[in-house]
Amino acid sequence: MSLGGRNRLSILDKPLSKGKGEVSLSCFALLFSEVVQYCQNKSTTLPDLQNRLHELGRRVGVKLIDLYFVRERNGKRETKLLNILLYVKSTFWKALFGKEADKLEHSNDDENTYYLMEKEPVVNRFISIPRDKSSLNCAVFIAGIIEAVLVGTGFPAKVTAHWHKGTTYMIKFEESVVGRDSQTDER
Amino acid sequence: MSRSTRFDTKKVNSELVTLTYGTLVAQMVKDLENPDDVSKQLDRIGYNMGIRLIEDYLSKTGSGRCLDLKDTADKIQTAFRMYLGVQPNVVNWSPAGDEFSFSLDSNPLTELVELPDDLKQLKYCNIICGAIRGALEMVQLDVQSWVVQDQLKGDPNTEIRVKFIRRLEDAMPAGED
Amino acid sequence: MTVHNIYIFDRMGTLLYYQDWNRLKNSGMTKEEEAKLMYGMLFSLKSFVNKISPTDPKEGFLYYKTSKYTLHFLETPSGLKFVLNTDNHSQGVRDFLQQIYKEIFVEYVVKNPLCNLNEPIQSELFKTKLDAYVKQSSVFLTKSM
Numbered sequence: 001m002s003l004g005g006r007n008r009l010s011i012l013d014k015p016l017s018k019g020k021g022e023v024s025l026s027c028f029a030l031l032f033s034e035v036v037q038y039c040q041n042k043s044t045t046l047p048d049l050q051n052r053l054h055e056l057g058r059r060v061g062v063k064l065i066d067l068y069f070v071r072e073r074n075g076k077r078e079t080k081l082l083n084i085l086l087y088v089k090s091t092f093w094k095a096l097f098g099k100e101a102d103k104l105e106h107s108n109d110d111e112n113t114y115y116l117m118e119k120e121p122v123v124n125r126f127i128s129i130p131r132d133k134s135s136l137n138c139a140v141f142i143a144g145i146i147e148a149v150l151v152g153t154g155f156p157a158k159v160t161a162h163w164h165k166g167t168t169y170m171i172k173f174e175e176s177v178v179g180r181d182s183q184t185d186e187r
Numbered sequence: 188m189s190r191s192t193r194f195d196t197k198k199v200n201s202e203l204v205t206l207t208y209g210t211l212v213a214q215m216v217k218d219l220e221n222p223d224d225v226s227k228q229l230d231r232i233g234y235n236m237g238i239r240l241i242e243d244y245l246s247k248t249g250s251g252r253c254l255d256l257k258d259t260a261d262k263i264q265t266a267f268r269m270y271l272g273v274q275p276n277v278v279n280w281s282p283a284g285d286e287f288s289f290s291l292d293s294n295p296l297t298e299l300v301e302l303p304d305d306l307k308q309l310k311y312c313n314i315i316c317g318a319i320r321g322a323l324e325m326v327q328l329d330v331q332s333w334v335v336q337d338q339l340k341g342d343p344n345t346e347i348r349v350k351f352i353r354r355l356e357d358a359m360p361a362g363e364d
Numbered sequence: 365m366t367v368h369n370i371y372i373f374d375r376m377g378t379l380l381y382y383q384d385w386n387r388l389k390n391s392g393m394t395k396e397e398e399a400k401l402m403y404g405m406l407f408s409l410k411s412f413v414n415k416i417s418p419t420d421p422k423e424g425f426l427y428y429k430t431s432k433y434t435l436h437f438l439e440t441p442s443g444l445k446f447v448l449n450t451d452n453h454s455q456g457v458r459d460f461l462q463q464i465y466k467e468i469f470v471e472y473v474v475k476n477p478l479c480n481l482n483e484p485i486q487s488e489l490f491k492t493k494l495d496a497y498v499k500q501s502s503v504f505l506t507k508s509m
Contacts, residue, residue, distance in 0.1 A: 021201035023295050026243045026475060027270040028199045028207070030236040033477030035211050038232070042218065056214060060206045063299075067202065096200050122199060126475035127489070238481065242474045245440050246466035251423075252441045325375075325442040357375075357443065 025122065032123050036138055050140050057144020064145065065152045068095060077153050081173070081181040084155055085114060088146060096145075097122055102166070112173045116146070119166035139167045146171065201272065201295040208296055212311065226310040233317020240270065241322035252326060256351055259328065260287050263319060263349075271295055278346075285351040288335060290344045302339045310334050315347055327355040367504045368433060368449040370494075372469070374482050375443025377403045380473075381485045385498065406437060406445060426458060436461060444469070454503045468494050 035056065043049035069077055072091070078084040085104060093101045107113035121139040139161040146169055147159035157173045211232075215225045244250070244266055253259040260277045267275050267289065275289035296312060310316075316332035323330050329352040336342035369384035379399035391398050406425075413425040427436045429452060438446040438461040446461045446469075472490040473479045479487055498504050 021295055021298070022198035022272050023201040023204045024270045024272075025197040025199050026240065027236075028204050029475045030239050031204060031208060031211075033475075034232045034235055035207060036477055037235075038211065038215070056207075056210050059210045059213070060203075063206050063209075064202070067299075096203055098199065126472060127478060239474045241442055242440070242444070242465075242470050245442055246462070246470045249462065250441065327443075 025125075028122070029126055032138070032141070035141075046136060049136060053138065053141045054144040054147075057141040058148040059144075060141075061145035061148025062152055064092075064096070065149055068092060069153075079154075079184070081155060081177060084150065084153055085116075085171075088149060089116060092149065110172075112175060112178050114171040114173075116169040116171060117165055117167070118169075121167050124167060137161045137163055137167060139169070143169050198272075201298065205295055205298045205300070208314070209300060212309075216306065216309070222306050222309040226308075226313045229310065229313040230317035230320075233314035233319075234321035235317075236314070237318035237321025237323075238325050240266070240318060241325045244269065244322070245326075253328070256284060256287070259323070260289075260349075263289070263322075266322070267291075275347075279348075287349055289347045289349070291338075291347070292344050294338070294345055297339055297345070300339060307340065310337070311339050312337065312345060312347070319347070319349060324355070327357070329353045329355055366451040367454070367498055367501075368451070370449075370464075370498070371399065371402055371445075371447040372485075373399075373403055373406075373445040373447075376482060377407075378482055379403070379484065381490075381494075383491075383494065385504070402447065403445075406447070410439075438462060438465065440465060450503060457503055460501060460503050464494065464497065468497055 036053065039049055039052040039056070043052055068091075072095075078087055089101045089104045093099065101116050101118050103115075103117040105115045105117070107115065118139075121142055123138045123141055127138065143159040143161040147157060150157045150159065150171070150173075155173060155177050157171050157177065159172075160170050162168050162170060212225065212229065215228055216222065219225050219228065244262075247269070248262075248265070250262060253262060264275060264277055267273055272295065273291060273293055275291045277287055278290045279288040280286070294312065296314070300311065302309060302311065310333075312334055316334060319332045320330055331350045331352060333348050334345070335348045336344055336346035338345045366386045369387050370382065371379065372381040374380050377400075379395075382395060382399065393401070409428075410425045414421045417424075425437055427434055429435075432452070433449050434452050434454065434457070436448045436450065436457040438458060440446075444465070446465060448457055448461055448464075450457055468490065472487060472493050473485055474481070476487055476489070479485060479490070485491075
């Protein structure tokens, strides 16, 4: 790509940063609040707004997969369901939010469903939790990130965010994922 | 560079910010089509953040009103360190002392970013200009701010210019003059 | 010692928040009238204090005191005004106001995307946090005589 004679160093020529940089939480909180407002202005309904935030989260997640797996694992990915979930809960969460997620649970009723809980997601820290708990949970953005990471690493799932014990992310894997996992177990 | 400052602010991973911002910009480019409109909107978003960030800054630093523009420049420099974890240089003062620039050699907003050729006029860092303008307006300083040099366009540094316009008056209570 | 009540105004004079804890007597005005009067008084007193000051006024007006109560005033460089009425024994109230600004107002209003900065504060989170913060403070806790 020529740029009028300028010798530009392309981003690909630079080494990948270590990813240890930090930015103030206030700065992120305010940026995120602008993201929410931007989506709000584009949406007519609550589900619409939720979908937009979810979609933006997914796009962030897709980029994080490459960034993290290349940087920390030489590009090697997880093949087992439980391992990828634990990876998301601990290593991934820690790199992104500075701490592990609070809890990971397997649903009693549905073997395809897992719950990841976090008392106070970074995006909700400054937001009043609505009394009726029916309204928007901005952590749907983070649900989007998780979904992209799971889908992108070969564990297709739908991830949603709910007001329950703080915020609970409901991870519902496609049937095939759990089936495949038990098959590889038998070997 | 990213060690916490003496104001002990809580931190998040800068890539979360880089990617969130990048995703927002990409969405806006899609929605608005014209890169100039995107630049304008980024400036407005920065403004909205600036009018809130200033309260955070004032409450954490306990800082009083600025004595002069030099003081203002120093304080914004501190703010860069607090909020973006970078330390720009204050450079290129105008002879009249009413304009100066911040020169950034790194910037978490552009860390993983490459501008495609058809978006060369996009002012990706306009959010910073907006934030400076918004923050200063809250402390009664009317300024203009714009991007002079941009690393995303091949410049060696990113340079953000600030020009003092005027001092704003305190608001009077309703019904008095 | 006792905290009576708090007023928070924005830079345009809008009453953002009011709450009382131990208010024994009411002014007989509506909240709006009272707020307007309070803001007008602060504004005039501030400009009077600065005008009449025999030396550089620096921060200017900080508090006034009657035989029964003290009105403490904190104005941020951004023009937010915090007013706290306490009894006359309370100490360190100005620092306390600065803490309210930093720990409560900035955290739960400024950083809450759902709060507009120039409208009265509706956030339940802010109300609960402020109430708890005032009630656990040393200004509030020390028993009245």
